[in-house]
Amino acid sequence: AFMISTILTPVLMGVMLFLPQSLARTADDAKVRIGVIDRTGRLMASLNEELATVRGVDYSDYLKNGSRRFELVAVPDAMRSESGELVNPGEGFVEGGPEALLDIGPGVYKGNEDPRWYSRNVADFMPIRRVEKALNTILPRLRLAESGVSEELVRAGVFPIDLKTHKIGESGLAEESEFGKEWMKAMLLAVSLYAPTLMAGFALSRGLLEEKANRVIEVLVSSVSPLELMTGKILGQA
Numbered sequence: 001a002f003m004i005s006t007i008l009t010p011v012l013m014g015v016m017l018f019l020p021q022s023l024a025r026t027a028d029d030a031k032v033r034i035g036v037i038d039r040t041g042r043l044m045a046s047l048n049e050e051l052a053t054v055r056g057v058d059y060s061d062y063l064k065n066g067s068r069r070f071e072l073v074a075v076p077d078a079m080r081s082e083s084g085e086l087v088n089p090g091e092g093f094v095e096g097g098p099e100a101l102l103d104i105g106p107g108v109y110k111g112n113e114d115p116r117w118y119s120r121n122v123a124d125f126m127p128i129r130r131v132e133k134a135l136n137t138i139l140p141r142l143r144l145a146e147s148g149v150s151e152e153l154v155r156a157g158v159f160p161i162d163l164k165t166h167k168i169g170e171s172g173l174a175e176e177s178e179f180g181k182e183w184m185k186a187m188l189l190a191v192s193l194y195a196p197t198l199m200a201g202f203a204l205s206r207g208l209l210e211e212k213a214n215r216v217i218e219v220l221v222s223s224v225s226p227l228e229l230m231t232g233k234i235l236g237q238a
Contacts, residue, residue: 002203010195017187029064032127035075035098040109043135046142048072050134059126070127073098102131109139204237 038044051070054061061069075098100119107113115135117128144153167177211217220229 002199006196006199009199010191013191013195014188017191018184031063031067031071032069032100033071033073033098034127034131035073035101037075037077037101037103039077039106040104042109042142043104043138044072044074046138047131047134050138051130054130059130061130070130075101100127108135109142111139200237204233208233 036044036047051072052061052068063069100117103116103118105113105115108115117131119128122128164176165178166174167182168174208217211220217229224232
């Protein structure tokens with residue numbers, strides 16, 4: 001049991017650490033319907049186009065069947081309070097309707113306020129981050145276009161850049177790496193060191209209890225001092 005637990009415990013701890021992150025990063029193959037209240041009157045069309053530009057291995061704006069992942073639905077502005085808050089945004093979440101509601105206020109275009117996201121599940125951060133990234137892409141583009149800059153220059157000016165990180169090894173050669181890989185290596189090493197030590201400590205404690213219960217400890221103490229006995233056990237554990 002000790003040998004099996006020593007091997008399985010690091011494996012189980014690794015699964016508990018990395019499986020939730022892996023599942024969170026993997027997008028569900030399901031359409032996301034988003035109701036949009038565009039009080040600027042300028043962003044919905046551009047947002048709809050931007051949410052169909054990403055094609056990747058880890059994440060894509062398209063489902064496996066080739067259809068769009070995000071479906072934007074125009075929602076009429078609901079009744080608001082004097083402070084501008086939606087009175088009852090939950091009324092839009094009916095069966096077969098949008099899974100989320102995006103409220104784009106008039107100040108969003110000028111940067112005076114932030115858009116608001118209403119959903120029954122705000123823990124599903126993938127669509128939230130995707131819409132947030134899309135808005136951060138189209139807003140500078142539209143602002144520059146209104147200032148008289150040509151569309152070609154606008155697209156070139158707001159084109160995103162991703163740094164490709166490379167790690168230089170002891171041999172001096174470089175290989176492509178990133179924070180996630182380095183973090184996983186460090187965590188695996190930490191788990192491989194911590195878990196066996198922890199399990200061996202449990203085994204040592206159980207052994208001490210058995211020795212005391214079977215009165216073996218009395219025979220040992222008759223030959224060595226308690227300090228010597230405990231020192232030997234600690235050194236053996238180390």
